[in-house]
Amino acid sequence: MAAAEDPDLDLVRKVRGGDRSAFNRLVLKYRNRVLGVAARMLGDRVEAEDLAQDVFVKVYHALGSFHGEALFSTWLYRITANTCLNRRKKQNRERRLRDNVEDIAQLGLDPFSNPHNLLERKQLGALLERIIRELSEEQRIVLILRDIEGLSYEEIAASLNVELGTVRSRLHRARREAQARIKALCSQEEQRSMAL
Amino acid sequence: MNCREIQELSSDYLDRRLTPSETALFREHLKVCPDCRGEVEELRKTVALVGSLDEIETGPDFLVRVNNKIDRGGWLRRFSRRLFAPWRIKIPLEAAALVAVTTLALYVYHRTPELPQYKAHLSQDSAKTPRAELTQQQRVGDAQDLIGKYLPVPEADKGKRTEQHSEAPSSAAPAKEAARPQVAPGLTISKPPAAPREVAAGAQGTVTQAESAARGVREEKSTGGQVAEQRQRMVQGAMSSPSPKRVEVSSEDAGLLSDRIKALVPDLGGKVLGERALDDGVDLAIELPQSREVEFRSALQAETRAERADAAAGLKSAEAPPPLQGQAQNDAPMLQRTGRQVEKFALKGEDPAVIIELRIRQQK
Numbered sequence: 001m002a003a004a005e006d007p008d009l010d011l012v013r014k015v016r017g018g019d020r021s022a023f024n025r026l027v028l029k030y031r032n033r034v035l036g037v038a039a040r041m042l043g044d045r046v047e048a049e050d051l052a053q054d055v056f057v058k059v060y061h062a063l064g065s066f067h068g069e070a071l072f073s074t075w076l077y078r079i080t081a082n083t084c085l086n087r088r089k090k091q092n093r094e095r096r097l098r099d100n101v102e103d104i105a106q107l108g109l110d111p112f113s114n115p116h117n118l119l120e121r122k123q124l125g126a127l128l129e130r131i132i133r134e135l136s137e138e139q140r141i142v143l144i145l146r147d148i149e150g151l152s153y154e155e156i157a158a159s160l161n162v163e164l165g166t167v168r169s170r171l172h173r174a175r176r177e178a179q180a181r182i183k184a185l186c187s188q189e190e191q192r193s194m195a196l
Numbered sequence: 197m198n199c200r201e202i203q204e205l206s207s208d209y210l211d212r213r214l215t216p217s218e219t220a221l222f223r224e225h226l227k228v229c230p231d232c233r234g235e236v237e238e239l240r241k242t243v244a245l246v247g248s249l250d251e252i253e254t255g256p257d258f259l260v261r262v263n264n265k266i267d268r269g270g271w272l273r274r275f276s277r278r279l280f281a282p283w284r285i286k287i288p289l290e291a292a293a294l295v296a297v298t299t300l301a302l303y304v305y306h307r308t309p310e311l312p313q314y315k316a317h318l319s320q321d322s323a324k325t326p327r328a329e330l331t332q333q334q335r336v337g338d339a340q341d342l343i344g345k346y347l348p349v350p351e352a353d354k355g356k357r358t359e360q361h362s363e364a365p366s367s368a369a370p371a372k373e374a375a376r377p378q379v380a381p382g383l384t385i386s387k388p389p390a391a392p393r394e395v396a397a398g399a400q401g402t403v404t405q406a407e408s409a410a411r412g413v414r415e416e417k418s419t420g421g422q423v424a425e426q427r428q429r430m431v432q433g434a435m436s437s438p439s440p441k442r443v444e445v446s447s448e449d450a451g452l453l454s455d456r457i458k459a460l461v462p463d464l465g466g467k468v469l470g471e472r473a474l475d476d477g478v479d480l481a482i483e484l485p486q487s488r489e490v491e492f493r494s495a496l497q498a499e500t501r502a503e504r505a506d507a508a509a510g511l512k513s514a515e516a517p518p519p520l521q522g523q524a525q526n527d528a529p530m531l532q533r534t535g536r537q538v539e540k541f542a543l544k545g546e547d548p549a550v551i552i553e554l555r556i557r558q559q560k
Contacts, residue, residue, distance in 0.1 A: 020263070027259055036252045049254060056262045057269065125249055132246065147246040153213070172207035179242040
C-alpha cells in the first residue's frame with residue numbers, strides 16, 4: 001500500500017499540527033495491537049502495558065520525523081518491535097517456559113480440533129501463548145506480526161528492516177516449530193488415552 | 197515436486213505467495229501424497245490457531261496514562277528546546293555570549309592593578325629568592341645559628357635548643373609540617389613573620405638590641421632572661437632575612453678594621469647585628485640592603501688595599517684612621533646617597549636585606 005493511500009495520514013497531519021485529539025484517536029485505534037505485540041514479546045502483561053504507553057509517547061514526539069515514506073501502521077510496528085527488542089536486551093531475561101507440554105497433556109485438549117467450549121478455548125489460548133513465547137525472538141516477532149496482526153510480508157520486512165526472504169524463512173521456521181510443539185502435545189495425549 | 201520441496205514451500209502456499217505454476221505443481225503433489233497433505237493441513241490449522249488468539253486489551257486508563265507521560269516529560273524537552281533549538285540561532289548566540297564574558301573578565305583583570313602586580317610579585321619571589329623555598333623552621337634554625345654565635349644561650353635553654361635542632365625536619369619535610377608556626381626553644385613568638393613594612397621597623401629595633409646584646413656579652417652584665425628576650429627579638433628580625441653570606445678578610449689590625457667597618461655600615465643603610473672576639477680576629481654580623489652589598493664589598497676591598505699599601509710603605513700610623521665613609525664615597529660614588537634617602541628606601545621595604553658574616557683574621 002502506498003503511503004498516499006495511508007488511512008491514517010490525515011490524523012498524522014493533524015497531530016503534527018498540534019492536534020492532541022487526533023493523536024488520541026490514533027492511540028485508541030492501535031493501542032490493543034501495540035499491546036498485543038508487546039505482551040507476546042515480553043510475556044508480562046503489566047510490563048507490556050507500560051511499554052505500549054512508552055511506544056505512543058515516542059510516536060508523539062517522533063511524528064515530526066515521519067514523512068509518510070511507509071504506512072503509519074508499519075512505522076508504528078517498527079517502533080513497537082524495536083522498543084520490545086531493546087527492552088528484552090536491557091532486562092536480559094529470556095524466559096524459557098518448559099512446562100507447557102505437561103500443562104496441555106493434563107488438560108486433555110486436542111489443539112487441532114475446534115474447541116467450542118469457552119473454558120477450553122481460554123485454556124488453549126494460554127498454552128498457545130506459551131508456545132509462541134518459546135520461539136526465538138526473531139521467529140516470534142515475525143509470527144506475531146503475520147499470523148496475529150495480519151501484516152503482509154512487505155510490511156513486516158519494512159517494520160523489522162530486514163529482507164523479504166528473511167521474513168519468509170523466519171516465518172516458515174516459526175510455523176513449523178509451533179506445529180511440531182502442538183503435534184507433540186497431540187501424540188502425548190494419544191499415548192495417555194491408550195494407557196488409560 | 198518432491199516431499200521435501202513441499203515442506204519447504206508449505207508456508208508460502210498457505211499465504212498464497214507461490215506462482216501459479218508452483219501452486220499447480222504443489223497441488224498435484226498433495227493429490228498423490230497423503231503424508232504431505234496431512235502435514236500441510238496441520239500447518240494450516242497451526243496458523244489458524246495462532247491467528248485465533250484473542251486480542252489483548254489495554255486498561256481503561258491507557259489513554260490517560262499516555263497523555264500524562266507526554267505532559268510529564270514535556271518540561272525537559274521544552275527546556276532543551278529553548279536552550280539549544282533552533283541551533284542555528286542559539287549556538288552562535290551562546291558562543292558570542294561566552295566570548296563577551298571572557299573579554300569582560302580579561303578587561304577587569306587588566307584594569308585592576310593589584311591583580312597583575314600580585315601575580316608578578318609571586319613569580320618574582322619564587323624565581324629570584326630560593327629563600328622562598330625554605331621552610332619556616334629552617335629559617336628559624338638559621339636565625340638561631342646566627343644569633344647564637346653572638347649571644348650566650350641561657351643554660352636552661354641549651355638542652356631545649358639542641359633537642360629542637362635534632363627534631364627539625366629536613367627541607368623535604370611535608371609542607372603542612374613546615375607551615376606550622378615554629379618557635380625557638382624557650383621563646384614565645386606570638387606573631388607570624390612580619391610583613392615587609394613591619395620587618396623594616398622590626399629590623400631597626402633589632403640593631404639596637406643586637407648592639408646592646410653585643411655589649412652585654414662583652415660586659416657580661418645581661419641576665420639569662422634579658423638575653424633570652426634579646427634572642428627572641430633578633431630571631432624575629434633575622435627570620436625575615438636571607439641566609440647569611442660569609443666573607444673573610446685578613447688585617448694587620450683586626451680591631452681597627454672592625455671599628456672602621458662598624459662605622460661604615462650605618463652609612464650604607466645597614467646595621468651591625470653582633471660582634472664576637474676570636475683568638476685570631478673578630479667576627480661581625482652585618483645586615484645590609486641587598487642593593488648596597490656591592491658597595492660594601494668595594495669599600496671593604498679598598499680598606500684592605502689601603503692597609504696593605506700602608507704596611508708596604510712602612511707608614512702605618514698609630515693615629516686614628518681617617519673616616520672610612522670618605523674612602524667609600526671615593527671608591528663608590530653610589531655611597532653619596534644621603535642617610536635620609538637610605539632610611540626612606542629601607543623603610544619602604546622595597547629592598548630585601550642581606551646578612552653578611554664578616555670574619556676579620558688578625559695577620560701575625
